[in-house]
Amino acid sequence: MLNIAFSQFQTIGFIGITHTKALQILHNLQNHTGGTLWVSRDYAQKYSQEQNPLLEKVEVYNSSLKEHLATIWKDYNALVFCLATGAVVRLIAPLLKDKAHDPAIIVIDPEGSFVISLCGGHQGGADLLTKMIALQLGATPIITGASSSLSLPGIDILGRPYGWVKGQGSWTKLMAKVANQNEIAVIQEAGSDLWRSSLPESFFKNGENDRVRGKIWISAKQRDFSDEPVIPQVQWHPRVLWVGIGCERGTSRELIDQAIESTFAKHDLAVEAIAGVATIDIKADEKGLLKVCRDRNLPLQTFPASILKKVAVPTPSTVVNQEVGTPSVAEASAIAAAKLFDEQNIKLLEPETLPLPLIVKKQIVKQEQQPGAVTVAIAQSEIEYTGKPGKLYLVGIGPGSLDQITPAAKTAIAGADVVIGYSLYIDLVQSLFRPEQVIESLPITQEKQRGERAIALASQGLTVAVISSGDCGIYGMAGLVLEQLKLNNWDGKTPQVQVFPGISALQAVASRVGAPLMHDFCAISLSDLLTPWEVIRKRLEAAAMADFVTSIYNPRSQKRVEQIEKAQEIFLQYRKPDTPVAIVRSVYRDDEQIIVTSLEKMLDNPIDMLTTIIIGNSNTYSHGDWMITPRGYL
Numbered sequence: 345m346l347n348i349a350f351s352q353f354q355t356i357g358f359i360g361i362t363h364t365k366a367l368q369i370l371h372n373l374q375n376h377t378g379g380t381l382w383v384s385r386d387y388a389q390k391y392s393q394e395q396n397p398l399l400e401k402v403e404v405y406n407s408s409l410k411e412h413l414a415t416i417w418k419d420y421n422a423l424v425f426c427l428a429t430g431a432v433v434r435l436i437a438p439l440l441k442d443k444a445h446d447p448a449i450i451v452i453d454p455e456g457s458f459v460i461s462l463c464g465g466h467q468g469g470a471d472l473l474t475k476m477i478a479l480q481l482g483a484t485p486i487i488t489g490a491s492s493s494l495s496l497p498g499i500d501i502l503g504r505p506y507g508w509v510k511g512q513g514s515w516t517k518l519m520a521k522v523a524n525q526n527e528i529a530v531i532q533e534a535g536s537d538l539w540r541s542s543l544p545e546s547f548f549k550n551g552e553n554d555r556v557r558g559k560i561w562i563s564a565k566q567r568d569f570s571d572e573p574v575i576p577q578v579q580w581h582p583r584v585l586w587v588g589i590g591c592e593r594g595t596s597r598e599l600i601d602q603a604i605e606s607t608f609a610k611h612d613l614a615v616e617a618i619a620g621v622a623t624i625d626i627k628a629d630e631k632g633l634l635k636v637c638r639d640r641n642l643p644l645q646t647f648p649a650s651i652l653k654k655v656a657v658p659t660p661s662t663v664v665n666q667e668v669g670t671p672s673v674a675e676a677s678a679i680a681a682a683k684l685f686d687e688q689n690i691k692l693l694e695p696e697t698l699p700l701p702l703i704v705k706k707q708i709v710k711q712e713q714q715p716g717a718v719t720v721a722i723a724q725s726e727i728e729y730t731g732k733p734g735k736l737y738l739v740g741i742g743p744g745s746l747d748q749i750t751p752a753a754k755t756a757i758a759g760a761d762v763v764i765g766y767s768l769y770i771d772l773v774q775s776l777f778r779p780e781q782v783i784e785s786l787p788i789t790q791e792k793q794r795g796e797r798a799i800a801l802a803s804q805g806l807t808v809a810v811i812s813s814g815d816c817g818i819y820g821m822a823g824l825v826l827e828q829l830k831l832n833n834w835d836g837k838t839p840q841v842q843v844f845p846g847i848s849a850l851q852a853v854a855s856r857v858g859a860p861l862m863h864d865f866c867a868i869s870l871s872d873l874l875t876p877w878e879v880i881r882k883r884l885e886a887a888a889m890a891d892f893v894t895s896i897y898n899p900r901s902q903k904r905v906e907q908i909e910k911a912q913e914i915f916l917q918y919r920k921p922d923t924p925v926a927i928v929r930s931v932y933r934d935d936e937q938i939i940v941t942s943l944e945k946m947l948d949n950p951i952d953m954l955t956t957i958i959i960g961n962s963n964t965y966s967h968g969d970w971m972i973t974p975r976g977y978l
Contacts, residue, residue: 347480347752348735348842349759350377352807353448353473357382357420359409360427369456369481370426374401376480376752379424382416384409410435422448422464422473429460436463443467450474452483460486467500472759472778479754479776496522497539497780499560503580505761505780505806506536507730508562509616513569513578518558521576526557533563534617535582535728536804538762538782564617564724566608581616582728586645588678588721589623589633590664590706595716597635603709603718604636611704613722619729620645622681624652624673632716643729645681652676658705674706678723701725730805734839735760736798737809738825740816740846743932744772748852753844760809764798769811772933795825799832802839815848819869819897849931849956850895856938857926858970860958865893870900870907877907884911888918893964893973896957908957912947915959919943924966926958927951940969 350356356379358370367383374381381402388404405412413423417439425432429451440446440463448470449463459481461474471487478485489498499519500510522528561567561579569577587604608615620643627633628646637644649669657679660671670676682701704722737756742748757763757776767785777783786794798808812820822843829841854861866887870880887894894915899908915923921944929937929952939949943959951957964973 345375345752346378347376347755348840349737349752349756349807350379350473350476351735352759353377353421353469355379355420356422356424356473357416358424358426359413360425360432365456366426366454369452370424371401373424373477373480376755380420382412414439417447420447422450422469424450424452424473424477426452426454426456428454429462432462448473450477452477452481456481457483458486459483461488465489465498467498469501471498475778476755476759479758480751482751497778499528499578502539502560502780503535503562503582505730506538506582506728507732507805508535508580508582508728509614511561511566511579511581511614511616514573514576515578517576518560518578521558527555528558528560529556530560530562533561533565534584534724535562535580539780541782541784564613566612566614579614581614583617583619583731584682584725584728585613585617585703586619586678586681586723586725587621588674588676588681588706588719588723589621589627590673590677590719591623591627591630591633592716593630595630595632595718596714597632597639599709599711599714599716600632600636600718601639602711602714603707603720606709607704607707607720607722610707611722613704618642619725620681622647622677624649624668624670624677626668627673641731643731645677645684647677647680651680655679658702672706674719674721675702675723678702678721682723682725727804732805734802734805735807736802736825736829736839736841737807737844738816738820738822738841739809739811739844740814740818740820740848741769741773741811742814742847743849743852744769744813744930745932746773746775748847748932749773750844750846753846756842756844757809757811759807761806762798762801762808763811764794764808765811766794766813769813772813773811791821791824792828795821795828798825799828799839812846813849814852815846817843817845818848818850818867849897850958852931853895853926853928853956853958856928856931856936857940857958858967858972860924860926860960860964860971860973861893861895862973862975863893863961863963865895867895867897869897870904870911871898872904872907880907881910881914884914888915891918891961893961894959896959898953899955899957900951901953908951909947912943915943919959919962923962924960924964924971926971927955928957929955931956938969940966940971 356377358374358379358381370381382405383402385404385406413435432451436449444467446464448468450470450473451460451462459474459478461470465471474487475485499522500515558575559577564585567579621637622645625646625648653670655676657672657675665671679702701723703724706719706721709718737760739753739756754776757773762782764784766788770785798810802808810821816822850867868883923943925941925943925946927939927949960973
């Protein structure tokens, strides 16, 4: 099944089949990533589809592998080889240009035991893809970058989750300072500050002092650094600037483009910080404007005059009002777009209540050689435009032991920009985290807040993993998050959602005591925080009467102690006192406790919220420390 956690790499090529096991390894990865698997013509002919059905989903190259690589080099964001590392080095050496343009290069040994990030670790994403592939295969990742060894995020990928654009600066020199653990000043003037949580406060300072050996600017401004600065400086540009455009009909693309460039240069703003273009809806088909947006890969946001005329602007025009029904197009549309995006497109825009995020009043630009005239205004949003749809991963981590988490769930956690969960669950999976990830833990009673936070961040274009113990769809966060999305008028597509199942508590407990779930069973939670006790009682009676093997979740808390006693009373009406009962606390964790007892004596044992109980049916029996529920085979 396709795992959307890999979709951030867009195009992945798998190459280097030397034997059938390698084909199986790469075919497995192809199924999960949606990548392209290449095999040579000789291999395909030697192992026809009749002999090897795995060849049904491959592409065949007819030339030598060296020639083929030269042909497809620019077609993939990542290339994954299942070949000897030395062979891969010799194959790619003539094709390498620089780390800003080369694809990520990853090598898997032919046995699938090791995954090596060979080239393009940071900017190419090879380090992340290496870790995700290793988790998928159960292999060991080999990552040798300096940032990885220091458990620090790569400075050259710091803003990537937020859609920031890399600006000018001495990136290589600054990263060398980071590798040598020099103190770096971070000066932020725009964009999200979520990145702060992934960097130790003792290492990066939001300011300057005599110990600073490098600077990172996070700003919409364009700073020109000297060729030989005293200390290396770099700049990230969050896409927070909305360009309001008004223009005469038929204005050329060249004039609109020149108007944007000159306005930004005049006010020392970075064109890389543009979030999008905004205008009045009657200009939605303006050819010159559409070409500018297409060439610059910018979204176009349009508003009707009825909205724009309500926006207070510093320089309204009666002439414009007579022409299009609003006293402002450029300023009003820039302000409206910036504020609309701040509200994450969830709430209705109410222009009459808008503050003025305008940073550049309207500028009128004309040229004798170009037809038409352009009016430009710029407003700054508090939230950046990421240029990508958000994703929500609803992940079940099983009972909590890392070896009990599915490979798909591990890759989802490792590949997310943000991981949100109850603090205990966060602790259980912390070895899967990357230095640049944002990790947010909330108390056990704040499930609703966790869901709202996850949706808000995904609405900004981030990839968010919401983790639950057991299976996220069984008393977990999956249902709540989907309900909250529905209330937000979710279209079912944006943000993208994928549910990653996990081993549920009842399955984990059953595995530790034998085979108690071999026949029909059900699960009932005794928590009455969300379900009235009268409903829970009816379900207990129905399960007991119908002779279901019954798994009890949330049996007892510090304040809620009577429900488990009443549950025992109900089951004793329909089951024998010696009916086997399993009481397991913290299953598969370091402090695991396992007790197999009887229905009559179950309350003689410690029971709390970390405990799951399985009550057998009328045919369940004990054998030593094992519980067995016959299916009827014998």
